[in-house]
Amino acid sequence: MKVVSLVGARPQIIKEAILHKKFKERGIEEILVHSGQHYDYNMSDVFFEILEIRKPTYNLNVGSGTHGEMTGKIMIRFERILTMEKPDLVLVYGDTNTTLAGAIVAAKLKIPVAHVEAGIRQHPKSMPEEINRVVTDHVSQLLFCPSRLAVENLKKEGIESGVYFVGDVMYDLFLKMENMFKYETFKKLNLEENGFILVTLHRDFNVDNPKKLKKILLQLERLTKIKKIVFPIHPRTKKRIKEFGFERFLERMEIIDPVDYLNLMGLLKKCWRVITDSGGLQKEAYYAGKKAIVVMPDTGWRELIELGWNRLANEENLFEVTIDDYEVEYPTGVYGDGNASEKIIDVIEKSV
Missing domain, CATH: 3.40.50.2000 (Glycogen Phosphorylase B;)
Structure with missing residues (x-):
């Protein structure tokens, strides 16, 4: 199995690094593509040291620009890579222009899309991030939700197939680094x-x-x-x-x-x-x-x-x-049990 992960911002790089370790353990080939949207690879960053974050296989070098310009550049350059690599699955993360561009390109090429952090919804609906989330969710085949509310949000929009409550990959990270x-x-x-x-x-x-x-x-x-x-x-x-x-x-x-x-x-x-x-x-x-x-x-x-x-x-x-010293009992398990990355890989292995 061959998976292509597309990232473009620091939190996405961190999430991908956590999942990459699991892909490696399972013997799944994962190719990392960086859009160049936001983040320079700074190897002195604590996450880069501890998570052993690797350099991307491809960097699209899109830089900054308007929403349309950035999204368009990513789509053009990412399409070439997917046409060449022919992966079984494209993995996108969060709610950036990179996420949206990657999901649309893969969907048009009839390559299954998996969205990590699916189902998040926020007002106002005109926010660029909200538009990116909604469109990405509606073209994805595998939707990995960090919370049960995210699952409910998708259900309200008629999306029930391929939806999984796996928890938050960032909770995996918190537990890993707590000590x-x-x-x-x-x-x-x-x-x-x-x-x-x-x-x-x-x-x-x-x-x-x-x-x-x-x-x-x-x-x-x-x-x-x-x-x-x-x-x-x-x-x-x-x-x-x-x-x-x-x-x-x-x-x-x-x-x-x-x-x-x-x-x-x-x-x-x-x-x-x-x-x-x-x-x-x-x-x-x-x-x-x-x-x-x-x-x-x-x-x-x-x-x-x-x-x-x-x-x-x-x-x-x-x-x-x-x-206001409000009393409320600590709600456990809101973002899963700290094994989101394991659950995501389990689903991918069974589904692709």
Whole structure:
């Protein structure tokens, strides 16, 4: 069996690396194609070292551009590779333009498509990522869902064949790396366990609007009277705060440079609660048994909101939502049992 995996962004590279180990164990040939959409292969990255991430067999070198330009370039170049390699299956990940382009090309060539992280839905429906998800799901033959809600989302759209609840590959990663988490930043800042709130903010809709950003910072400033705020500041956010003259609002917070994954997870394990607009950190908070306040109008990880574990907030109610000491029993198994990659390979072996 020959499988082609198409990636184009850092999280996709990591997911593919986890699956690659399983393909290798089973003796399945897997060819890695990188679209060149986002990420340079930086071999000093902790994931590249620990997961032994390999260089791609092919790099499409599409670079940046408009949605249409990027998607079109990937389609043209990827089609040539599929025509040459003639794989039994094309594997795509997540919700990028790379994902969409790969799925459409494979479907047109009548090569089965498998979508890892299928069934995620989020408002507004006009979001580029949402369009990519929906179209990819509707042309895929194997749909690997990270949660039961994702399965239900597909069912509402009439997709029931080839749908599998396998769990989240990123939960596999979290469990694999948990004993490597570092606590150097936690110790350096002289923090107390459960004595601080971990904050990350970087989304354009939160940091690019001065009125909104000011309100969020004022809410965080109020929270410093309750708990310490540890804020690894994203370059985009730092730039906007300086540009808008908002540095004064940060004076009572622990502002630090972004930290590597292992130290960030160390902070996560020791914090009281998380405030974030990061899709990944919302889930990682759940994995670590911490509640997250999500500063977004909606989230693709809605199951954690519906279960009452995470909560949505905005610039008006962030303080109140964060300090509300709501009681909710920890919901187990939302993203599977940590064996998503094994289950995905099992299905592929039986189906292709």
